[in-house]
Amino acid sequence: MQRSDSELVEAACAGNIDSFRELYERYYSMTVGIAYSRLSDHHLAEDAAQEAFATACRRLSSLRNAEKFPEWLATICRRTASRLARSLTKGNPIIGEPISPVKVDNIESELVHEALAQLSKTEREVIYLHYFSGLSHEDVARALGISPQAVHGRMQRARRKLAVKIPKSEGKGVINE
Secondary structure, eight states, X not given: OOOOHHHHHHHHHTTOHHHHHHHXXXXXXXXXXXXXXXXXXXXXXXXXXXXXXXXXXXXXXXXSOGGGHHHXXXXXXXXXXXXXXXXXXXXXXXXXXXXXXXXXXXXXXXXXHHHHHTSOHHHHHHHIIIIISOOOHHHHHHHHTSOHHHHHHHHHHHHHHHHHHSOTTTSTTTSOO
C-alpha cells in the first residue's frame, strides 16, 4: 500500500531518507514540468527541480501541513526556476557548454515552442504539467493548489490560444485531448 504524503513527510522529518526519496520519486516529474514552464530548457529545468528538492529537504520541518506538500514543493520550484531565469537574463554565466533545447515528443518545431512561450505562466504551467509531466487534471490541481475546474479552464484557454498559433500539421497531437 502506498503511503500518504503526510506519512512520508513525517518520516522524512524524523530522518528517514527513504521516505524523502519516495517523495522525490513521486513529485520529480511535476517539479521538472513546473520549472520547464518557466525556463523552456529541459536541462535547466532538471537543475531547478533538483535545487527545489534540496531546499524542500532543508526546510521540510517548517512545513505546517504535511498534506500540502505538493503545493508547497510547487511553490518552492516556481521560485527556484524564476530565480534561475532572472539570473540568466542578468547575464550571469553558467558553467559549462550552452545547452540546446531538448525535443520532447511532438514538440519539435520552433513554431510550437514560440507559441508555448506566448502563453501566460499559469497556462504554460498546466500545459507542461499535464502533457509533458503526464499528470492528470486532478493531480495538476493538487500540485498547484487550485480546483480541477480552474485547471480545466486554464487548459481550455491555452488550447484555444495554441490552436490559433499552431497550424494543425505542426502541432498534431500536441493540444488535442
